[in-house]
Amino acid sequence: MNPxxxxxxxxxxxxxxxxxxxxxxxxxVRRLGPSDQPGLRFWSTQLTVPTDHGTLWFKENxxxxxxxASIMSLLGELAPDHVAAPLAIEPSRGWMLTAxxxxxxxxxxxxxxxxxxxxxxxxxxxxQLVAPHGERLTRAGLVLMNPEVAANFVENQLLxxxxxxxxxxxxxxxEEADGVVRGLPAIRGAVDTLRGIPVPLSLDHNDLxxxxxxxxxxGTDPLRxxxxxxxxxxHPFSALLVPVTEMCRQWDTTPDDPRIQAVIGTYLRRxxxxxxxxxxxxxxxxxxxxxxxxxxxxxxxxxxxxxDASMRSYAPAALHHLRxxxxxxxxx
Numbered sequence: 584m585n586p587x588x589x590x591x592x593x594x595x596x597x598x599x600x601x602x603x604x605x606x607x608x609x610x611x612v613r614r615l616g617p618s619d620q621p622g623l624r625f626w627s628t629q630l631t632v633p634t635d636h637g638t639l640w641f642k643e644n645x646x647x648x649x650x651x652a653s654i655m656s657l658l659g660e661l662a663p664d665h666v667a668a669p670l671a672i673e674p675s676r677g678w679m680l681t682a683x684x685x686x687x688x689x690x691x692x693x694x695x696x697x698x699x700x701x702x703x704x705x706x707x708x709x710x711q712l713v714a715p716h717g718e719r720l721t722r723a724g725l726v727l728m729n730p731e732v733a734a735n736f737v738e739n740q741l742l743x744x745x746x747x748x749x750x751x752x753x754x755x756x757x758e759e760a761d762g763v764v765r766g767l768p769a770i771r772g773a774v775d776t777l778r779g780i781p782v783p784l785s786l787d788h789n790d791l792x793x794x795x796x797x798x799x800x801x802g803t804d805p806l807r808x809x810x811x812x813x814x815x816x817x818h819p820f821s822a823l824l825v826p827v828t829e830m831c832r833q834w835d836t837t838p839d840d841p842r843i844q845a846v847i848g849t850y851l852r853r854x855x856x857x858x859x860x861x862x863x864x865x866x867x868x869x870x871x872x873x874x875x876x877x878x879x880x881x882x883x884x885x886x887x888x889x890x891d892a893s894m895r896s897y898a899p900a901a902l903h904h905l906r907x908x909x910x911x912x913x914x915x
Contacts, residue, residue, distance in 0.1 A: 650724020707853035752898035766909030773869030820870030
């Protein structure tokens with residue numbers, strides 16, 4: 584049974600509500616009404632639960648992202664002021680219950696570059712807090728994408744795509760696969776550049792945007808980030824791909840726009856303890872190339888469990904990142 588059918592079933596809903604009630608009892612929180620199901624997509628579903636401590640959110644992920652609950656629980660321990668940590672988790676089911684922290688940053692003016700600078704700067708702070716803890720996070724289920732193995736990862740996955748029936752949405756012909764292979768030297772070149780710049784691996788959110796962080800309680804408080812289902816342990820600068828893409832879309836502009844460059848500068852200045860700013864700037868484009876591998880990989884691990892309709896809808900997104908691996912992001 585596909586995830587959408589499971590999550591729409593009365594049996595699953597009953598199990599989820601039973602677990603929620605047990606978690607509420609342990610927390611000393613009283614439910615004030617029935618749960619509602621505002622979100623149902625093939626990658627996850629959510630339930631909202633009214634309580635005497637405000638609305639709480641329950642989430643279960645697609646099996647390809649089962650570890651998010653454990654990852655977020657550990658991030659909440661490592662960086663409690665920067666993450667919307669869950670109140671309760673069930674790791675074997677990937678279930679988690681979290682508080683509603685209020686408005687997300689997308690409630691502000693999307694045309695204001697200061698919003699994106701705040702996201703980039705605060706996320707860099709989170710990355711540096713967790714950078715020493717890669718082993719613990721990968722044990723919790725965070726997928727490791729060491730830059731050194733990115734090209735081999737892609738090459739191995741091509742066997743999957745070319746081995747599928749021609750009518751399958753993820754199918755690639757031998758000629759298309761050869762086109763991807765011709766782009767792999769660009770990935771290996773990116774890794775060579777990054778090898779010479781002493782920035783540690785850390786958390787790539789892999790979907791870093793305004794709707795995935797809560798507004799702070801006070802102006803000086805850090806943003807609280809959430810939705811780490813797509814995340815990797817990888818080169819930290821890869822986290823800039825989604826912000827750059829979103830800024831280009833929102834402002835109908837190109838990556839050389841001074842506003843976008845200013846946001847990138849805000850992010851990089853957080854890292855000057857590791858290397859001079861010119862060296863950090865030289866690392867951005869290579870890291871963004873690797874970020875396409877991360878975006879592709881995140882879609883792929885979801886699509887393994889997709890229903891037919893979702894596969895047809897979202898397989899093109901995975902293949903887009905695969906086909907554009909060698910294309911520059913910032914450079915014309």
